[in-house]
Amino acid sequence: MKKKQHHQKNNFFTTIVNTVFTLILTAVMFYGLQVYSASNLKFAQVSDVHFYTGENNTSFKMIAESDKLLDDAVKQINETPNISFVMFTGDQIDKHFEKELRAFLPHAQKLNAPWYTTFGNHDTCQGGYLTPEVYLKMIREGNPDFKFTKPYYSFVPQKGYKAIVLDTIIRDRLTSNGYIDKEQLEWLDKELASSKKDIVLIFMHVPVIEPFPSAGHKLLNATEVQNILKKYKNPIALFQGHYHAAKITQQDNILYVSTPALVSYPNAFRIINITNYRNKVVFDIQMKETNEKNIQKLAKLLVFSSSIYTGEEKDQTYTYTIKK
Numbered sequence: 001m002k003k004k005q006h007h008q009k010n011n012f013f014t015t016i017v018n019t020v021f022t023l024i025l026t027a028v029m030f031y032g033l034q035v036y037s038a039s040n041l042k043f044a045q046v047s048d049v050h051f052y053t054g055e056n057n058t059s060f061k062m063i064a065e066s067d068k069l070l071d072d073a074v075k076q077i078n079e080t081p082n083i084s085f086v087m088f089t090g091d092q093i094d095k096h097f098e099k100e101l102r103a104f105l106p107h108a109q110k111l112n113a114p115w116y117t118t119f120g121n122h123d124t125c126q127g128g129y130l131t132p133e134v135y136l137k138m139i140r141e142g143n144p145d146f147k148f149t150k151p152y153y154s155f156v157p158q159k160g161y162k163a164i165v166l167d168t169i170i171r172d173r174l175t176s177n178g179y180i181d182k183e184q185l186e187w188l189d190k191e192l193a194s195s196k197k198d199i200v201l202i203f204m205h206v207p208v209i210e211p212f213p214s215a216g217h218k219l220l221n222a223t224e225v226q227n228i229l230k231k232y233k234n235p236i237a238l239f240q241g242h243y244h245a246a247k248i249t250q251q252d253n254i255l256y257v258s259t260p261a262l263v264s265y266p267n268a269f270r271i272i273n274i275t276n277y278r279n280k281v282v283f284d285i286q287m288k289e290t291n292e293k294n295i296q297k298l299a300k301l302l303v304f305s306s307s308i309y310t311g312e313e314k315d316q317t318y319t320y321t322i323k324k
Contacts, residue, residue, distance in 0.1 A: 039276045041158050044077045044086045044113075045203070046070075046269040047241030048261030050094035050122065051104040060302045061263045063094045065295045069262050070107045072290050073269050080271055083113040084157050087165075089241040089259065090120025090205030096130045098138070105142040114145035116155075119169045120205045120242065121176050132171075152184055154191050160276060162195040164188065168206035168219060178206025178219040178242070185224060192232050199274060199281055200236045207240035209256040211247035212308055229254055235281040235322040239272075246287055246311035253322050255283060258315075265299040266310050267292070280323050287316040 049070050052063035062069065077083055088108070093100040101123075108115055117139060124130050132151050139146050151167035166188065168178035180188075192200060206219045208226060219225065229236055237255040244261035246268070260268045267290040275282045290296055300306050310316065 038278075039158070039160055040082075040273065041084055041161050041199075041276075042080075042082050042271065042273045043084050043157070043201075044080070044269060044271050045089055045239045045257075045259050046073055046077075046086060046262055047089040047205075047259045048091045048120065048244055048263055049088065049104070050091055050261070050263040051100060051107070052094040053100060053103050054095075057302075060265075060299075061094070061261070062267070062295055062299050062302075063263055065292070066094070066263050067107060068292055069267055069290055069295060070104075071110070072292050073262055073288075074107060074110045076288055076291070077269075077271075078110070078112045083271075085163075086111055086113050086115040087163075087203050087239065088115065088117045089203050089239060090118045090168075091122040091241065091261075092117060092120065094122055094263075096122060096125035096128065098130055098134070101130065101135065101138055105138070109142060115143065116146060116163075116165065116203075118165050118203050118205050119151050119167050121169055121178075124169070124171065126171060126174060132167075152187065157201075160198055161274075162191070162198040162200050164191050164200060164202045166202060166204040168204050176217045176242075178217075179221055180219070180225060185228060188225075189228050189231075192228065192236075196232060196234055198234060199276060200232075200234065202236065202238045204238065204240050206242045207256065207258050208238060209247075209249050209258075211243045211245035211258045211311070214243065217242060235324070237274075237283060239270075245309045246315040248285065248311075248315050248318065248320070250320055250322075255320055255322065257285060260287070260309055262290070264309070265296065265303050265306055267296045267299055278324075280321050283320045283322070285318055285320065 050063050051066045055064050057064045124132050154164045157163050170179050208222045239257045244264050246260045247258040249256040259270050260266050268287050271286045273284040
């Protein structure tokens with residue numbers, strides 16, 4: 001009788017051990033599958049460089065120091081491992097002249113990663129020589145990775161990801177407002193419709209969601225753009241500039257990221273690392289300030305309220321998750 005009870009105890013103990021081992025093994029295998037199936041994409045966003053060859057700053061932009069600030073950003077990006085590409089989200093130059101864009105190019109050419117641009121309202125001249133066509137031609141000639149002939153375009157930086165570049169600039173009058181015309185909206189809708197299984201990254205100058213209210217800078221048909229975006233349920237992230245301010249807003253599967261200007265306080269850019277898991281996408285968004293601290297200190301003195309431009313902690317360096 002005692003032998004039988006002892007045997008039963010051994011069987012019970014063995015069953016418990018096997019069950020625990022099975023649970024641990026299952027957890028390890030599940031974690032391994034999660035890690036194994038995850039893919040990463042890392043890129044940099046630099047906005048509002050306002051490159052200028054002159055010697056005088058403006059009331060709040062350190063344009064006379066723009067070359068130093070750009071070189072510092074390029075150096076930091078080059079020192080960051082595994083950068084897939086760099087996107088300049090508008091106002092690469094402060095004055096819309098060919099000589100300014102020609103002076104900007106050698107600094108951008110120091111980047112080790114492929115780089116691309118969106119148009120800002122400072123980049124081309126209404127009725128002047130530096131038209132979008134001339135601008136794009138100069139970028140193509142100075143950048144072997146840039147093959148595009150239209151102000152808006154798309155490319156695939158890596159399997160499972162789609163990058164869409166929008167043109168938000170109004171060119172029939174002098175204004176800092178933005179607008180996306182019907183033809184481009186239809187194109188955007190088609191691009192999104194063909195990318196339902198991808199993580200979509202949209203780059204533009206004038207933001208869809210303002211970091212702070214400004215009637216003279218906003219995207220005039222932002223609601224139309226949002227209506228198109230909301231049709232799609234895959235992870236979508238927009239990276240924007242123009243307001244020189246840090247602000248991040250998440251609305252369900254859509255992430256709106258406004259990035260500060262390199263030329264004005266806090267003199268920063270972003271490094272974004274995306275990890276694509278089976279059931280979620282994690283955006284690790286970092287705000288990287290310039291190492292040119294003397295320039296940054298002076299830039300801070302020139303702004304009325306620095307917190308407007310730096311935003312809160314969640315607008316600077318933070319991790320956001322979009323569930324699939």
